[in-house]
Amino acid sequence: MKKQITRRGFLKGAGLVLAMTATPAGVQLLNVSQSLAADQDFRPHAFIEIAPDDTFTVWVGQTELGQGTHTGIAMILADEVGADWDRVQVKMAPAGKAFLDPLYKMQFTGGSTSIRHRWDLFRQVGAAAREMLIQAAAQKWGVKPSECRAENGKVTGKGGKSLSFGQLAAKAATLPVPNKPRPKPARDYTIIGTKRDRLDIPGKVAGSTVFGYDFKLPGMLLATLARPPAYGAKPKSFNADAAKAVKGVVAVIPLGDKVAVCATDTWAAMAGREALDIKWSPGTLPELDNANLDKWYQDYLAKPGVVAHKTGDAPAALGKAAKKLKAAYKFPYLAHATLEPMNCTALVEKDRCRIWAPTQGQTPAQMAGAKVTKLPMDKIEVMTLYAGGGFGRRVEFDVVVEAVLLSKITKRPVKVVWAREDDFKNDFYRPGAACSVEGGLDAKGNLVSWVHKIATPSIMSRLMPQAVKKGVDHTSVEGVDNMDYVLPNRLVEFMMVKLPIPVGFWRSVGNSFNPFVVECFLDELAAAAGKDPLEFRLNLLKKGSRARDTLEFLAQKANWGSPVPAGRGRGLAVRSCFGSSAGHVAEVSVDPKSGTVKVHKLVCVIDCGIAVFPDAVKTQMQGGAIMALSAAFKERVEFAGGGVQTANYDDYPLLSMAEVPEIEVHIAKSRHKVGGVGELPIPTVAPAVANAIFDACGVRLRELPFDTGKLKKG
Amino acid sequence: MLTLKVNGKTHKVDASKETPLLWVLRDQLGFTGVKYGCGIGECGTCTVLIDGKAERSCTITADSVQGQEIVTIEGLPADHPVKQAWISEQVPQCGYCQPGMILQAVDVLTSQPGASKGDMAQAMDDVICRCGTHPRVLSAMELAAGKMKGSGGAS
Numbered sequence A: 001m002k003k004q005i006t007r008r009g010f011l012k013g014a015g016l017v018l019a020m021t022a023t024p025a026g027v028q029l030l031n032v033s034q035s036l037a038a039d040q041d042f043r044p045h046a047f048i049e050i051a052p053d054d055t056f057t058v059w060v061g062q063t064e065l066g067q068g069t070h071t072g073i074a075m076i077l078a079d080e081v082g083a084d085w086d087r088v089q090v091k092m093a094p095a096g097k098a099f100l101d102p103l104y105k106m107q108f109t110g111g112s113t114s115i116r117h118r119w120d121l122f123r124q125v126g127a128a129a130r131e132m133l134i135q136a137a138a139q140k141w142g143v144k145p146s147e148c149r150a151e152n153g154k155v156t157g158k159g160g161k162s163l164s165f166g167q168l169a170a171k172a173a174t175l176p177v178p179n180k181p182r183p184k185p186a187r188d189y190t191i192i193g194t195k196r197d198r199l200d201i202p203g204k205v206a207g208s209t210v211f212g213y214d215f216k217l218p219g220m221l222l223a224t225l226a227r228p229p230a231y232g233a234k235p236k237s238f239n240a241d242a243a244k245a246v247k248g249v250v251a252v253i254p255l256g257d258k259v260a261v262c263a264t265d266t267w268a269a270m271a272g273r274e275a276l277d278i279k280w281s282p283g284t285l286p287e288l289d290n291a292n293l294d295k296w297y298q299d300y301l302a303k304p305g306v307v308a309h310k311t312g313d314a315p316a317a318l319g320k321a322a323k324k325l326k327a328a329y330k331f332p333y334l335a336h337a338t339l340e341p342m343n344c345t346a347l348v349e350k351d352r353c354r355i356w357a358p359t360q361g362q363t364p365a366q367m368a369g370a371k372v373t374k375l376p377m378d379k380i381e382v383m384t385l386y387a388g389g390g391f392g393r394r395v396e397f398d399v400v401v402e403a404v405l406l407s408k409i410t411k412r413p414v415k416v417v418w419a420r421e422d423d424f425k426n427d428f429y430r431p432g433a434a435c436s437v438e439g440g441l442d443a444k445g446n447l448v449s450w451v452h453k454i455a456t457p458s459i460m461s462r463l464m465p466q467a468v469k470k471g472v473d474h475t476s477v478e479g480v481d482n483m484d485y486v487l488p489n490r491l492v493e494f495m496m497v498k499l500p501i502p503v504g505f506w507r508s509v510g511n512s513f514n515p516f517v518v519e520c521f522l523d524e525l526a527a528a529a530g531k532d533p534l535e536f537r538l539n540l541l542k543k544g545s546r547a548r549d550t551l552e553f554l555a556q557k558a559n560w561g562s563p564v565p566a567g568r569g570r571g572l573a574v575r576s577c578f579g580s581s582a583g584h585v586a587e588v589s590v591d592p593k594s595g596t597v598k599v600h601k602l603v604c605v606i607d608c609g610i611a612v613f614p615d616a617v618k619t620q621m622q623g624g625a626i627m628a629l630s631a632a633f634k635e636r637v638e639f640a641g642g643g644v645q646t647a648n649y650d651d652y653p654l655l656s657m658a659e660v661p662e663i664e665v666h667i668a669k670s671r672h673k674v675g676g677v678g679e680l681p682i683p684t685v686a687p688a689v690a691n692a693i694f695d696a697c698g699v700r701l702r703e704l705p706f707d708t709g710k711l712k713k714g
Numbered sequence B: 001m002l003t004l005k006v007n008g009k010t011h012k013v014d015a016s017k018e019t020p021l022l023w024v025l026r027d028q029l030g031f032t033g034v035k036y037g038c039g040i041g042e043c044g045t046c047t048v049l050i051d052g053k054a055e056r057s058c059t060i061t062a063d064s065v066q067g068q069e070i071v072t073i074e075g076l077p078a079d080h081p082v083k084q085a086w087i088s089e090q091v092p093q094c095g096y097c098q099p100g101m102i103l104q105a106v107d108v109l110t111s112q113p114g115a116s117k118g119d120m121a122q123a124m125d126d127v128i129c130r131c132g133t134h135p136r137v138l139s140a141m142e143l144a145a146g147k148m149k150g151s152g153g154a155s
């Protein structure tokens, strides 16, 4: 069994397998073809495997969440080696040290880092394989390597000599790994930056892709858990017999403040849970509801905060300003609402623990497994499955703990499945926030002061307390403390909201709300200064800065300054984050009778450095814009009775097909390094729309989701 | 014992009468292309074709569709114009909603052969996709519609 799982798909012998291994000195590239052939007890995490039949396999440690990263990574490696794209396949590797993020030393998929942090690494692995294949051919032919080329899955030499990678793999496997492999210059790319079909799409269209929810082991139990309806609530009583009376229910297991129902099939586990008829104690904060939450946020906002950023003397400059503006903003808690609910399968044995999960956080899952089983980390094997969306939710390991615990108790493989209601009620939400900002203009309309307050809970306090420095969680204030604009006087204060509502990473994190305040307030200031929003921003951005280049590119693509069609308004916003820069121009109209806003068109631009896989960049920009519009117009988690009231999609509607506007995406030709993509479409959609709404009807909406009722005239 | 006809084959399953078709298909018959998303008929990811009509398998009992033709994503031929269009337009992102999207699109394109893009958007308005594949769903549907017209309709 062990062999089957760890070596799944490795072709023994005869092939070239290049692996990375982590050493104290860093990551080291290894030729492990020999050890595999000798079947030694060695578990490499191969990046590239070239088989005698010319199959070119790329092993990845990053999770495919829908963003296309599996194909993108394969494109980089295939291009660097000179592979024939038609022979390339990608496989998800078991979690391992080789796949740790080179910067963060953890294996996870998030923060738009999959390619951004590994660009050099991938290219070096590819270049090493290429040089080894060339060397093998050169030795066979008795020529110099410099006379040979690797392309389209072959090495060719003078006089029509040609051998396929598969034919060379055995020989290449006996060669040492070059010390300093030399990646190709960009002008030689033939796969990077081109249109390719995604490698995961055929299975997804056929219906054969195995997502976490679909995974099965022989003898596996299906488990659901009844969870507290309010924060801090505990089960006072439950009817285990009634649950066990449901056909298929095998066991009812109290698990702290939860009660698990294990069954032979999913429906029985769900029906058994219903039958438990649990009585809960009231939670620790029964007064938590929408109205109180709003009030508590306002109280926090009124308190003095911790300084998160200070340039010049903003309060003094504000005092001297010729014109002053003030505005307040509110943001709701948001759910990730991934279409595949949380789930995890685990099998705990005496000396090892295996976890199969659609996880974005392999290292956190391993750590959770180790903690529950008390086994060492290297005895925790994590197999990553396809995930039905992630958006940050799946870096958490709550469901992993549940599955490992239940397998440990039942001594059987257990798959914990969450119902949609579990998912909405037990999320690590995008934190709600209340913000206020004051700005001052001098007599010429120059922006001379910016005083900004942010009241929001801290994500890092729970996940990585050491990242909270001097009381400031950077993820809470990002977008304001590091805004793209250069201002002479700027003060940013942070009030850390403390509530039992758990908060976590949600696509673009703090950048999902802070840039809304910045971009909308800038628009207000521009209007007060009598300046065009584009011109006003350009004056605040350094020449040659990425944000400025992006803004200019955006203005050009959206034809900013051209007449807006009658009855419509136009708005823009820009933001650099996650190693890239993006912006949006929205065109909207507002129906004065109903207040209904129609978004007619969204122009999106992104500068992500080299766009490795342009079609995936495009779909991320499109899909992300839809998610951001959905959040702007519709999404809000509701609270009542000390817990979450939102239960299912009928309480939390998403933007629907007929509401999706025309979305145009432009990718900048960039001189910058490879940057992130997945987070970039989010930050600037809502402010661009809000600014367009103001342009159309003169009303500022400063709360999300938009209350379009405020736009009604008369 | 229930008798279900799925993807052209007859299956006998031991399930209680009130079990939703979704769980019988997934857990008992292994058609895991049929996905669970909400369990209340809101999202459409559990969609199957029943006698050619797109239905949400989470809200109908297996018992109620005995004797009818059930088609899951696995049973829709690989060369079906909708599946082909989905690949050429590169529609799926995470892919979780896609079986439902595809099967509902098959129903829409079969029952409304002359549908405009706007009609298609309306007809697909109740299927949830968190990844935002909406624009490509519509372009794939337009592509498939053209092919289905050319071949005199298919399904």
Ligand code: FES
Binding pocket: B035, B036, B037, B038, B039, B040, B041, B042, B043, B044, B045, B046, B047, B056, B057, B058, B059
């Ligand atoms: S699972 Fe059936 S409609 Fe959502």
Ligand code: FES
Binding pocket: A066, A339, A388, A389, B092, B093, B094, B095, B096, B097, B098, B128, B129, B130, B131, B132, B133
């Ligand atoms: S493709 Fe992910 S939910 Fe639709």
